[in-house]
Amino acid sequence: MAILLSVTRVVVAQEIRTITGRVQDAEDGSPLPFCTVKVEGTNAVARTNDDGKFTLRTPSKKVALTFFYIGYISQTLDFDLKADTVIAITLLPSVTTLDNVVVSDERFYGENQIEDIRSSTTRVEAKDVLMVPGLAGEPDLIRTMQLLPGVTKGVEGSVDFFVRGGDADQNLVLLDDAIIYNSGHLFGFMSVFNPDMLGDVQMIKGGFPAYYGGRLSSVIDIKTDGTMPEKTTFNGSVGVISSNLTIAQPLIKDKLAVKIAGRRTYIDQLLKLTGDPDLQLPYYFYDFNGRIDFKPSPRHSFYFSNYFGADILDIESDDPDDNGSSEFDIDNTNLSLGWKYLTPTNNIFSLTLTNSRFSYLVDNAFEESTLAVSNSITDYGLKARYDIFNLDVEKLSVGLDVIRHAMDPLEVDASGIVEDIFPSARSSAVTSFEGGLYADVEKKLTERLSASVGYRQSFATVDGKLYLGFEPRLLARYKLNELSSLKFNFTIISQYQHRVSSASLSLPVDLWYSVTRDIKPQRATQFGFGYVKSLGQSGLLFESEVYYKYANNIIEYQEGTNLFLNTDFEQSIIQGTAESYGWEVLLRKKGERLNGWASYTLSWANRQVDGLNGDATFPARYDRRHNVSIVANYKIFKRWEISAVWEYLSGSRFTPVVAQYAIANPLNTGVTVENIYPDRNSVALSNTHRLDLSLVKKSKPGKKLYGEWRLGVYNVYNRAAPVGIQIEQNPETGLFNYQQPGLFGMLPFISYRFKF
Incomplete structure (x- = not known):
C-alpha cells in the first residue's frame, strides 16, 4: 500500500487538536525531510524536519491532509480527530515498477519545489552521487556538486569549489553539524565523504536560513x-x-x-x-x-x-x-x-x-x-x-x-x-x-x-x-x-x-x-x-x-x-x-x-x-564566464544502464609576463632582469570540455547478494584540462611562450558494488 497509518491517542480531547507525524519512504523507511504537509481548505502548512517529522494544530475535528514531496506520489488523507493524534505516513516513489505495472505521480514532478519558500537550494541524494562517473570510477559527493549551476571547480580533479564568485574557504561544509575543514583525500582529488553513509544532503548558495552562518558563499549540510x-x-x-x-x-x-x-x-x-x-x-x-x-x-x-x-x-x-x-x-x-x-x-x-x-x-x-x-x-x-x-x-x-x-x-x-x-x-x-x-x-x-x-x-x-x-x-x-x-x-x-x-x-x-x-x-x-x-x-x-x-x-x-x-x-x-x-x-x-x-x-x-592592480578592479582567479554541465542516466534494459557527464568550462585566469627589461644593479656589477605585467588576472587559460561515460550491469532481482559492475572511461576523448601555466624559451629564437600543461588524460576504470 502507498500509505501506512498508525494512529495513537496521546492526550484527552481538547479544543485545539495536534497532529504529529513522520513521513518516510515506503521502500526503505528513510525519512523524507522538507516534505510539505497542507491542511486542505486552510492556510495551515507544515514541513517535515531532517527526521521527516512534522506537527500541525487545528481547531477542526475533521481535516484533510495533503502530502507533497518531489519524486513521490502526492496523497490526500481524511482524519476524524477525537484527540491529539500521532500518524506515520509512507509514500511511494512516483515512478515504481511492480510486476511490470507502472505507478505514476498523481499530480506532477516538481510540486514540492514550487511550494517551497526556499530558493538557491539543491538537495543531492546518494543515488545522484552513484550515477555520476567519477575520477577512476570513484563516486564523489563534492564532484557531483561541482556539476550544479553557480558552482565552479578549481584545478581539474580537485574537490575545491567556488560558489558565485567566492573563494574556496567561503563554503561551510558540515557533517552532522560539525565543520569539515579539509574535504579532500589524495592531495585534494577525492572528497572525504563515503557515499554509502550519506543521508540528507543539501547545498545552499543564497537565501540562507538564520540558523546558518559563518561563511559567505555556500553551505553544504550533510547528514x-x-x-x-x-x-x-x-x-x-x-x-x-x-x-x-x-x-x-x-x-x-x-x-x-x-x-x-x-x-x-x-x-x-x-x-x-x-x-x-x-x-x-x-x-x-x-x-x-x-x-x-x-x-x-x-x-x-x-x-x-x-x-x-x-x-x-x-x-x-x-x-x-x-x-x-x-x-x-x-x-x-x-x-x-x-x-x-x-x-x-x-x-x-x-x-x-x-x-x-x-x-x-x-x-x-x-x-x-x-x-x-x-x-x-x-x-x-x-x-x-x-x-x-x-x-x-x-x-x-x-x-x-x-x-x-x-x-x-x-x-x-x-x-x-x-x-x-x-x-x-x-x-x-x-x-x-x-x-x-x-x-x-x-x-x-x-x-x-x-x-x-x-x-x-x-x-x-x-x-x-x-x-x-x-x-x-x-x-x-x-x-x-x-x-x-x-x-x-x-x-x-x-x-x-x-x-x-x-x-x-x-x-x-x-x-x-x-x-x-x-x-x-x-x-x-x-x-x-x-x-x-x-x-x-x-x-x-x-x-x-x-x-x-x-x-x-x-x-x-x-x-x-x-x-x-x-x-x-x-x-x-x-x-x-x-x-x-x-x-x-x-x-x-x-x-x-x-x-x-x-x-x-x-x-x-x-x-x-x-x-593591487593599481587600485583598479580586476577579475577573480576563478572568474569563469560560462559553465555547462549535462548529467544523464539511461536504463537501456532492465539490468543495464549507461551514465554520461559532459562539461564545458571557460578557462580560469592568471597574470602573465608580457615583457622583460634589464637594469644595472645598484653595485654596477651586472644587470637585473625585471618583469612587466599587464592588469591582474587579465588573461584566461583555454576553455575546456570533457566527456565521461560508464556502463552499469546489475544482478538479477531477488538474489541475496545484489551486485553492480561498473565499467567506464574518465575523459573519453583524452582532452586534458589546463591546470596551470609554465614559461618555455624557444632555443632558436630566444623568445618565451606560455604552455598549458594538462592533468588526467583518458582514464579507464572498473568497479564492483555489492549489497547483502
Whole structure:
C-alpha cells in the first residue's frame, strides 16, 4: 500500500487538536525531510524536519491532509480527530515498477519545489552521487556538486569549489553539524565523504536560513544516514583506487542501531607485489564513519556520529648512501552528539555537541638537514534550536550556536643548511569564540504568497576584541499557478575565519586563521530572483535564478608575498571588496528510463583591493564566464544502464609576463632582469570540455547478494584540462611562450558494488 497509518491517542480531547507525524519512504523507511504537509481548505502548512517529522494544530475535528514531496506520489488523507493524534505516513516513489505495472505521480514532478519558500537550494541524494562517473570510477559527493549551476571547480580533479564568485574557504561544509575543514583525500582529488553513509544532503548558495552562518558563499549540510535498519546489511565496493565496506546492524528493533563504514586505498600494497623499487608509491588514505542511533521513546531520539580520516605519505630511501626521508600526515576528526525532543506541546527541541579537528605534519630529512612543518585547528561547539508550530505561523525557529576555535601556530622547525632558506619560526596561537543568536519565522500570507523572515545576531571575540554581525534574512515565494512560482531571497552574512593558502587548491601547508584586531570579518550582501516551472507529467522541472552579491573585507595578499612556510603571513594580508553576479539555469529530468539534469551558468566575479592592480578592479582567479554541465542516466534494459557527464568550462585566469627589461644593479656589477605585467588576472587559460561515460550491469532481482559492475572511461576523448601555466624559451629564437600543461588524460576504470 502507498500509505501506512498508525494512529495513537496521546492526550484527552481538547479544543485545539495536534497532529504529529513522520513521513518516510515506503521502500526503505528513510525519512523524507522538507516534505510539505497542507491542511486542505486552510492556510495551515507544515514541513517535515531532517527526521521527516512534522506537527500541525487545528481547531477542526475533521481535516484533510495533503502530502507533497518531489519524486513521490502526492496523497490526500481524511482524519476524524477525537484527540491529539500521532500518524506515520509512507509514500511511494512516483515512478515504481511492480510486476511490470507502472505507478505514476498523481499530480506532477516538481510540486514540492514550487511550494517551497526556499530558493538557491539543491538537495543531492546518494543515488545522484552513484550515477555520476567519477575520477577512476570513484563516486564523489563534492564532484557531483561541482556539476550544479553557480558552482565552479578549481584545478581539474580537485574537490575545491567556488560558489558565485567566492573563494574556496567561503563554503561551510558540515557533517552532522560539525565543520569539515579539509574535504579532500589524495592531495585534494577525492572528497572525504563515503557515499554509502550519506543521508540528507543539501547545498545552499543564497537565501540562507538564520540558523546558518559563518561563511559567505555556500553551505553544504550533510547528514549521515540515520534510518533504523530492519536487519543486518552489508554494502561495499571494490574499485581501482579504493575499496569500502559498510555494515548496518539493528541492536534493539526500532530503538537502537549502529552503522559503520570504512574505506582505504591499496595502490601502495598492489605496487609492493611487483617487487620493482621504481614502481613503489608509499601513499595511502583511509577513513572511518560510525553512527549510533537510539530512540528510547516516540518523544526522544539520540545519535552519536564519528568521522576520522587520514592521508599518509612515508618515503624512506633504501639506498644506504642516501638517508633521506619524507613523511606527510593529514588527520581529520569529527564528532557529533545530538538529542531531539518532541515536547508535550508537540514542538521540537534539538541540542547538538560537536568537535572538529584538522591537523597536518610534513617532516623531511636529508643527510644533516631536517625541515618539519605542523599546524592544527580544534573546535568545540554547541547548537540549540527550538521549532514551534501553530496555525498562525507555520513555523518559528529560535536558537543559539557557539563554537570555540583553537588554532595552534604554524610551526617551522629546520636544521642544517636548509635553515638558511627556511629559518625555524612559529606564528602566534589564536583562540577565538564565534556564534550567533537567531530567529526564523515562516508564514503563509495569502493563498499564493508565503514568506520567511529571519535575523541572526552573529558575534566573534578574539584577543579582547568583539565583533558583531547584523544579519537579516528574507525569503519569499509567489505561486503564479499550480505549475510555477517566483522566488526572492535576501541575505546579509558574516565570516570570521579564512584559509591562508599559497595556492588555488587545498594543500597540506594551508592553514585556517581567525579574525584578529587587524583582520576584520568578511561580510556579504546577496539578492536572488528565481523562477520555477514544472512541465507536468513529462518529469521535467525548470529552475532559473539571477543573483547579485557584494562583499567587503575579502582576503588578498600584498604583491610579491611568498606564503610558503611563512609564519608572518598576517602582515601580508590586505582586504578589499568583491562583486559577483550571474544567471543560473537548471533543467531536471526524472523518469522511468531517463534521469539527470542539465545546468548552465553565466557569471562575472570582480575584485577591488587597494594596493593591487593599481587600485583598479580586476577579475577573480576563478572568474569563469560560462559553465555547462549535462548529467544523464539511461536504463537501456532492465539490468543495464549507461551514465554520461559532459562539461564545458571557460578557462580560469592568471597574470602573465608580457615583457622583460634589464637594469644595472645598484653595485654596477651586472644587470637585473625585471618583469612587466599587464592588469591582474587579465588573461584566461583555454576553455575546456570533457566527456565521461560508464556502463552499469546489475544482478538479477531477488538474489541475496545484489551486485553492480561498473565499467567506464574518465575523459573519453583524452582532452586534458589546463591546470596551470609554465614559461618555455624557444632555443632558436630566444623568445618565451606560455604552455598549458594538462592533468588526467583518458582514464579507464572498473568497479564492483555489492549489497547483502
